[in-house]
Amino acid sequence: MSSSAPVAVVPPLGLLPLARTAVDRGSDRRVAADLFEQIRTNPATRVMYMAGGKALINSTEVVLAPVAETGFGDVPIYLGRTLADAQEPAGTDVVLVTLAQEDPLLEIDGARWASLREVAVLLGELDAALFVEAAAVSNWHAAHTHCPRCGAATVPEQGGWVRRCPQDNSQHFPRTDPAIIVAITDPQDRILLGSAAAWKGNRYSTLAGFVEPGESLEAAVIREVAEESGLTVHSPQYLGSQPWPFPCSLMLGFTARTEDTATTPDGVEISDVRWFTREELGEAVASGEITIASGISIARNLIERWYGGPITEPEVEAQA
Template sequence: MGEFVFDQPPLLSRGTFDRADEIRDDPARMASGWPTALVLPIGPDGRYPVTDARGLAWMPAAEFGDAPPQDAVFLAHTDTDLWALRVDSLDGRTADPRRGAVRLSADEAGLLATALGILNWHAAARFSPVDGGATRPARGGWVRRHVETGADEFPRTDPAIITVVHDGADQILLGRQAVWPDRWYSTLAGFVEPGESLEQCVIREVHEEVGLAVTEPRYLGSQPWPFPRSLMLGFSALADPAEPLRFLDGEIGDAVWFHRDEVREALARGDEWMRGDPVPDDDSGPRLLLPGSISIARSLITAWAGHEV
């Protein structure tokens, strides 16, 4: 079987906006741009305001004060400066990022992922991991600085692999966590451990989750996953369907080898399942529901299914 690739980057990896890192080091420049800047407020549950067309609803920065609030994060410079800010509540039309991001442009989706990832890090990094001392935002929200020592803590991103396991022909292995409803299956994933390469992580995680020995781990692409602050690194790997499945770590409740035709049918139906959705009780319905379009898991499955053997 020949190699397959993404026909386009995963949804949250398509943005080309300018992060303008050099502006973060210039407090005067950030202050001077504030009067004409735009702010994306993010609620405590990660929801964000949207327009009638479901795009990002930016707000004039002046509505949040005469200068950037200490907790505001500088995101980018496009036609103007763009910022994000965590707020206690939101009025008007809002969206959940796991669902709403599919309606956003490439740059909007990337800006939302950036805002969520950095704000989620701030929420968990108010105190130094070295001595427990208080920290406060600096560099436009891209570091937290120790109040007493001045030492900087930088944003944390947790690397995780996510793998489409297949047989090199027409079968793909999809798993379901024990806490997920029946019928929803996805690719296998797990966090990278210290001292481990990405390829070693693929081999270890698949073995821990389903007991299979995979070969030829091959990198396909990546996507930020700001829930709370991960970077998903997509791989493919080969395994033998004749090898028995063993759920060694207890995380996977079930795994099934699906034929390409069944996966293509599921993709053609457009069915998606997301955490919290009710799953139909009708036993006559399809046995396969796929993860949402925002996820790199969906991109991996689509890339594999679209490849001709």
């Protein structure tokens, strides 16, 4: 039981765009049965709105509105208290209200509905933290409405951080799916990038995959690389993580090495894998021959850490 503020921990990979800590999630507050009653009557309380995975955004900020007369809706989620920020005083309670559809009446002062992918790079520390948290937990509610034991409809509790089954009293907690992502290098310090069969265009990225039940992160790195590229890697080193709420992943970034350079893409998930020197990658991206992951992704951060700095893209290239 603690209300101390989260501390920013800088992993070897540096501060990642979606790994923010500007919200004190206030887990001590969630247990109060009358939490939403208490904060609803506080004029300082702010509401973040989402609908269909999009949040209400004004220019480069998440709209944090006063509590409406209609209240918080069916599944309010307590996002926590703000830490110091230019926009809101520290200690402001923020509630996520999820609407069945976008409400045009809320689009005042140029506010619009936008996805996290669209606006992540525009947002400040607090707003990015709120949007990542809100997206992740609301995705869980949307996909976990019923009890996995008996099939009864479950009921949100504890500020929206638990769902309880009224039939068997079981509690169900928000789920996060760990996925490893790995920058593989060979003895010449080239990097291996793969192109997924499902991707449009000539896009290349670091290999990645979900951790399976009963598997360590390191074992997942070795297995995924072998499956997707045919390579045997060793010495997986953890570099940092960031949530990736599309819909519920946690990306765990690694490096790994191989002496083996003959690749065999699986041909199903991965259609091609290629080794790049720094010069080759720089040229391939600059010329538009290939595209790489956007700046908000851990993949881009892994690639640029190996590259030694930002990779320049053609001016007009729109990133997915």
